[in-house]
Each structure stands twice: as C-alpha cells, then as structure tokens.
Amino acid sequence: MELQHFLLNLIIVYASARLLGEAADRLGQPALLGELLAGVLIGGSLLGWAEATEPLRLLGDIGVMLLLFEIGLESDLQSFLRIGKTASLVATIGVAAPFALGYLLGLALHLSHLQSVFIGATLTATSIAVSARTLTELGRLKTAEGQIILGAAVIDDILGLIVLSVVISLATSGAVSWLEAGWTAGVAVALLAAAMLIGTRYAHRLSRLLSLMKARGGLIVAAVIFALTLGYLAGLLHIAPLLGAFAAGLVLARTEHQAHIGEAIKPVADVFVPIFFVLVGMAVDLRRLHPMETENWPALLLAGGLLAVAVAGKLASGLGVAGVKADRWLVGIGMLPRGEVGLIFAGTGLSQRIIGEGEYGAILLVVAFTTFLAPILLKWRCRHAGP
C-alpha cells in the first residue's frame, strides 16, 4: 500500500500544480506562482490533502537540481564569467545590506545581540530557483540582468556558507571563528572553480565519452549522472547540491551534445520541477503565523519591519550593477526571493531556543512574501523596462 499512498500524494501535487499553474498562465503570471499557491493550498495548514513525505522531498530536490542543470546548459560560461565582478558586487551588497538592517532592527526592538545576528542572517540567502525559473519563463535568462542575477545568486550561496559558519560558532561557543568560516568558504570556492576549469578544459574528452553512449537513453542518463555527481560533490562541500548541478550544466553546455541533451532534459525537468515548487508552497505553514494575530504588537512590528528590511536590503543590491548597462531594479527584484535556507536557519534558531515562535513566524512571512512577490514584480518590471 506504500506505493498507493505515494501515488495519491503525487497525483494531488501534480494535479493542483497543473491546474493553478495553467490558471496563473492565463492571468498573465508565471506558472510557478500557481505551483507555489497550489502548495500552500494542499499543504497541512489549509486543505491538508498532501504530505511532504521523504520520497516526495527527494523528488523535489532532484527537480530543483535538474532545473539548475538545464539553466546551466543554456548558459554561456564566457558571458557568465564576464559579469563575474558585477555579480560579486551585487551578491555582497545583497548579503551585507539585509544582514546589517536585520541586525539593527533586532537591536531596535530590544532583542539580544545573538538574536539580532540570527535574524539578520536569516535574511541573507537568495533562493536561486524562483528567480531563475521566472526569468526562464519570461525568456529573460540570457539578458545581462538574467546573467547577473544568476551569478549573484550563486555567489550569494557561498557567502551564505560564511554567514552560517559565523552564526553557528556564535551560537555554540559565543565567539566567532573567522578563520574557520573563511577556510570553509575558501575550500568550497576553490573546489567549485577547479571543477569548472577542469570540466571546461576537458569538455572535448567528456564529449567523446558521451558519444560512446549507444543504447537508447544513453546520452540523457549519462547527463543526469553527471549532474547528480557534481551535485553530490557540492553537497559534500556543504554547498547546495543545485549549484553542483548548475556547474554540470555549464560544463556540458560546451560540448557538441548541448542541443541534444537540452532537448531531452526538458520533459524530464518538466516532470520533476513542479514538485519542488509545490513543496516550497507546502512549507508555508500558515499556522506558524499565529503569533502575528491582532494585539500582539511586538510580533507584528517585527514582521512588518523584517519585511521592509528584507525587501529594501535586496533591492539595494541592484546598486551593484553601477557601470554596467543593466536595469538595477530588475536585478534587485531578482534577488528578492528567500527560500529554504532562511527557513532552515529559522528552524535551527527555534529548536536551539535562540528565537521564539513569534520571530519564526515573522521570518516565515518574509520567505513567503518575497517568494510570491518576486515573480509578480519580475514580470511587471520586464514589461515596463524591457527591450
């Protein structure tokens, strides 16, 4: 009966995603907005029709890796490296500004030093998946803005590693081990760069290896193996596995099989990816917003303040494009969505009793709000500032 239970879960996830995704499309909104809403709707806090069981979550994780793999496959490494400096600047502002603003807000609301650091940290990590998919749907991924957002979100994840190290050492030992934080991040950067350099240099050998695949499905499975393997290696380095899959896509983009793989991976991604976004929606448990109810002024104040700070901080990151011909608002909006990482931070803080239910609810609100806001604003800005 285990299979039956899983099938029912999967059918509900797919059907709701399809229904609301198509509805969003008709309303001129990105389909993923419908998928996110579908998740909130069928999740435990509203209808409770589906459960985020482990197999489903693993499928979603594979889904977001395939999404990033596909995006990498369609990216051009050269143009990607060209915007490297700009992307770094955008990422740095996009991490520093929300962190600083969140920290100051915490102190202003009389939270402790540690709590304030923690709340600042939860605001730092951009969720690459939401903006990347929206830009793909809008056909804007290959514009200067699209490449900058993508690059900045990648760097953002590595900066997030530093923030995480700092916060964890602060929470456990009370002091910051900058050496350790720097070392972790340095190793991650070095190994990611090495993988990409080696991959780029040996692209033609990889290409020959792929040409050996003769049996049906050989090429696509070989490509999936490559994406999963780099994702796994990234995970070993404590970087998000989806970044490894993205690097795999970048490398394979330089082989002669790029078009063929790209065509075959599309329907595979189409089947896996919606699961991820529905699960993101399901993670928005509206019951956790309970402490925000009327007459609980401190919690409301924190939630409103965090929202303002989270949006303002990431919009400020758009300033990083100075000197490059790109729309800074579009870039800032693209950096808005927060995701899992913020929720994982908040969950850790809650379980270690650094923050309370009220703070957790406020952070959940920020994640949900920025995730839903970004696709809508991206669409709007593209229409008004586009070529």
Next chain:
Amino acid sequence: MELQHFLLNLIIVYASARLLGEAADRLGQPALLGELLAGVLIGGSLLGWAEATEPLRLLGDIGVMLLLFEIGLESDLQSFLRIGKTASLVATIGVAAPFALGYLLGLALHLSHLQSVFIGATLTATSIAVSARTLTELGRLKTAEGQIILGAAVIDDILGLIVLSVVISLATSGAVSWLEAGWTAGVAVALLAAAMLIGTRYAHRLSRLLSLMKARGGLIVAAVIFALTLGYLAGLLHIAPLLGAFAAGLVLARTEHQAHIGEAIKPVADVFVPIFFVLVGMAVDLRRLHPMETENWPALLLAGGLLAVAVAGKLASGLGVAGVKADRWLVGIGMLPRGEVGLIFAGTGLSQRIIGEGEYGAILLVVAFTTFLAPILLKWRCRHAGP
C-alpha cells in the same frame, strides 16, 4: 544528509546500469540484461554498494509504470483486441501448465498438499516488464508475437488475482473460496474494461482537455497525471498499477497528441526505467541460494525440477497461438520471465512458514534464471525466426 545518501545511491544505480547496459549492447544483447546484472552486482549479496531504499523503490515503481504507459501509447487498441482470444488462450495455458506441473512436482518430492499448491502458484505470474522492454529494444513489440505476449501478460496478471485469492484462502482457512476469487477477478476485469471503453469513447474530449494545456510542460505532466491516476485506480482494485498505466497509454494513443506525448515521455521513461530493472537485479539475493549448496540433494532436486517445470510450462503456452500466424516458440519464450509477484508469493509463504528457506531459494533461482534467460532467448529467436 538524507539527500546526499539518496544521491549517492542513485548515482551508483545509474552508473552501473549505464556501464553494463552499454556493455550488453556491444555484445549484441538487450541493454536491460546489463541493468539486471548491474543490480545483482551492486546488491547486498555481492558488492553491497547500493540499497533498495524506499524512495528508490518508489522511483522504480513509477519507472515500470512509465514503461508500460509508453508501450500502451505505441500500441494499437484495435490490433490488441483482435488478438484477444489468442492472448487469453496463451495466458490460460501459461498459468495452468506451470501451476499443475509445479503442484505435481511438489507432491512427487513428498511436500504437503498446501506446500505443493503454493509452489505451483509461485510459478504462474509472468513479469510483463522484462519481455515488453526486450521486444521494444528489438523493435518487435508491434509484431503479432509482440502483441500476443503483451496481451497474454496482461490477462496473466488478472488470472494471477484468482490464483492469489485461492492460495490465500487455502492458507488461512484451509478451504478454497471460489466465489470470492471469481468476484475479485470479475470486478477487476469489468472495471478495467469499463475504463478502456469510456476512455476510447471520450478520447476526443480528453484530447480537447489536453489541448488546453498552454504553459511549458503542460502536456507531458497532464499525461503523467493520467497514467498515475489509472495506475492508482488499478492498485485500488488490487491489479498491478503498471496495468493501469498501460491502459492510460492505450487511451491516449487514440488522441491527436499521441506523437507529441510519445516524444516527450521517452526521455522521462529513460531516466526512470533503468532504476526498476536494477532493483529487480538487486532483489536476487544470492545468499538465499545457500540451502542449494552441495550435498543438500532435496533442495537441489527441487530447484532443478522447478526450473524445468517453470520453463516447460510457459513454453507450452506458445501452443495457444494455434491457428494464428505467429511463432509459437517466440510467444512461449516471451512468457518465460517471472518477477516480483513470484517473489512476493514466496516471501509470504516463507513468513507464514508454509515453505522453508530451501523452497524459497529454489523459487528465487527460478525467478532469476527465467528473467535472465528470456531476453537472451528472445533475441536469439528473433534473429532465427524473424522477417
């Protein structure tokens, strides 16, 4: 770390399947033979590199459903119904002959009445997946023989329902409830037929519904939802979910979207299907063959006898094609492979202490042997008797 563990498992499954699948292809054998071997190799009894965890098994189950969905999509319902009588005869002989022979063998080896019935029952169910995929790889699925094998394997599954009811009622109450067995099977047949008739009649409406899917990936996800839903309904009726997915394919084959869906489902199936066959290989735990070791004559005798009976009984089913222009050897060989159902039967018998480790080992040997033998013989027979 759960994701990391799953990724590693998946990478090992894929990489070994790819490697040995390509090797089999080079040696002129069907690729699935390599995938089965890969499973035995990385499974617990040899290298122990991969585990048949629950998420992996669910992926494999989805895989075999997609395989049958794709096969249904490429089948022609008309020609399928035309061979219905022949397929029924083949299926009936293919269930009755191994059952009778197995039962008599059991009695001859001084096993009890119940044990003999049980052993006969484990030999009845043909595994549709192995032959169907081999015939697809050989490009022979649409020949008369291919359609007969496919049809007979479907009917086989429904006959298996009757056998299962009989054996269970015999094991629990000691008497056979023919009424209940007939009722279960009748309901299953009626509902499967109804689904297919309704589906066929309303194919054009379904087609219009599918045309509504505009967002990217809409059509393929809608098709997958349909396949999963019919699979789920089949499961509710205690028929194998893969038969429901097969029916879904048959229905969608009659819509104008057939070609489009077929093209998109191919890479999706390519990614899911190998997992199923590797898992079939992993289920062959060589350690269970232990009681077959030298000087254990009764166990060896049983194993050898069961093998002979299992092969002879299904080869006899080829006689059912009398009067139709088709190669009876090819049909008989196509009915050879036994799979999960036999192992589930045997596992139930072992846990209820109806049979012992020796009998279980003998049945496992039959499943493994027929599964590996069928693709090789099919390939050989196609070469020597084909057009």
